[in-house]
Amino acid sequence: MPKDIKVKLCGLTRPEDVAVAAEAGAAYVGFVFFPKSPRYVSLPQARNMALSAPIGLAKVALVVNADNATLDSLTDQVPLDMLQLHGHESPDRVLEVKKRYGLPVMKAVGVADETDLAAIDTYSEVADQILLDTKPPKDATRPGGNAVAFDWNLIAGRRWSVPWMLAGGLTVDNVAEAIQRTGANQLDLSSALESAPGVKDHAKMRAFVKAALA
Numbered sequence: 001m002p003k004d005i006k007v008k009l010c011g012l013t014r015p016e017d018v019a020v021a022a023e024a025g026a027a028y029v030g031f032v033f034f035p036k037s038p039r040y041v042s043l044p045q046a047r048n049m050a051l052s053a054p055i056g057l058a059k060v061a062l063v064v065n066a067d068n069a070t071l072d073s074l075t076d077q078v079p080l081d082m083l084q085l086h087g088h089e090s091p092d093r094v095l096e097v098k099k100r101y102g103l104p105v106m107k108a109v110g111v112a113d114e115t116d117l118a119a120i121d122t123y124s125e126v127a128d129q130i131l132l133d134t135k136p137p138k139d140a141t142r143p144g145g146n147a148v149a150f151d152w153n154l155i156a157g158r159r160w161s162v163p164w165m166l167a168g169g170l171t172v173d174n175v176a177e178a179i180q181r182t183g184a185n186q187l188d189l190s191s192a193l194e195s196a197p198g199v200k201d202h203a204k205m206r207a208f209v210k211a212a213l214a
């Protein structure tokens with residue numbers, strides 16, 4: 001029986017990207033609020049995109065170690081369905097953010113080797129979803145969106161108590177293998193969809209979602 005796959009297209013910067021994501025069949029779109037990212041969007045830009053999203057397409061804000069003042073402005077100005085915490089937020093901070101904003105929280109966990117797996121269990125107890133992403137290389141300028149895959153064997157056959165997404169270096173060419181090797185039914189990507197840093201290529205977005213849902 002075919003799996004019910006959900007795709008999150010992250011790092012969108014224009015309302016037309018949101019329209020293409022929806023048409024293509026993505027379940028989530030992600031907006032990046034990390035200032036050093038080429039995919040960074042301002043609150044007005046994100047608000048425009050969020051207001052243009054059709055009902056049923058979940059709008060996710062990606063933040064890195066954001067304080068309450070930042071999250072207050074974000075949640076006041078941008079209609080959102082989920083917060084993605086992509087920094088070093090502790091389990092207590094995840095609980096605090098959930099309570100304060102009343103939105104589901106997805107916690108990103110960086111994976112490089114076996115020693116990283118315990119954190120997945122820990123965050124599964126507090127977050128609504130987990131994003132398994134490649135731990136950034138030491139010299140990386142951002143904690144995600146680096147177009148690098150981790151060793152999928154590390155999580156093969158493992159399951160957690162909350163829904164989870166696979167991220168890191170996914171492409172139209174490796175997505176079928178990624179699903180088969182990890183058992184993921186949610187996928188998140190950004191870099192492989194771009195024609196230039198921060199610019200999504202609509203043909204690549206459509207091709208990825210088609211391949212993932214095939």
Ligand SMILES: O=C(O)c1ccccc1NCC(=O)[C@H](O)[C@H](O)COP(=O)(O)O
Pocket residue numbers: 010011032034037038039062064086133142143144145146147148167168169170188189190191192
């Ligand atoms: O995309 C960014 O610039 C970014 C900045 C800071 C934290 C996370 C970031 N991206 C996360 C993602 O877009 C994805 O969830 C994930 O890391 C996979 O990205 P990619 O390997 O580029 O497909």
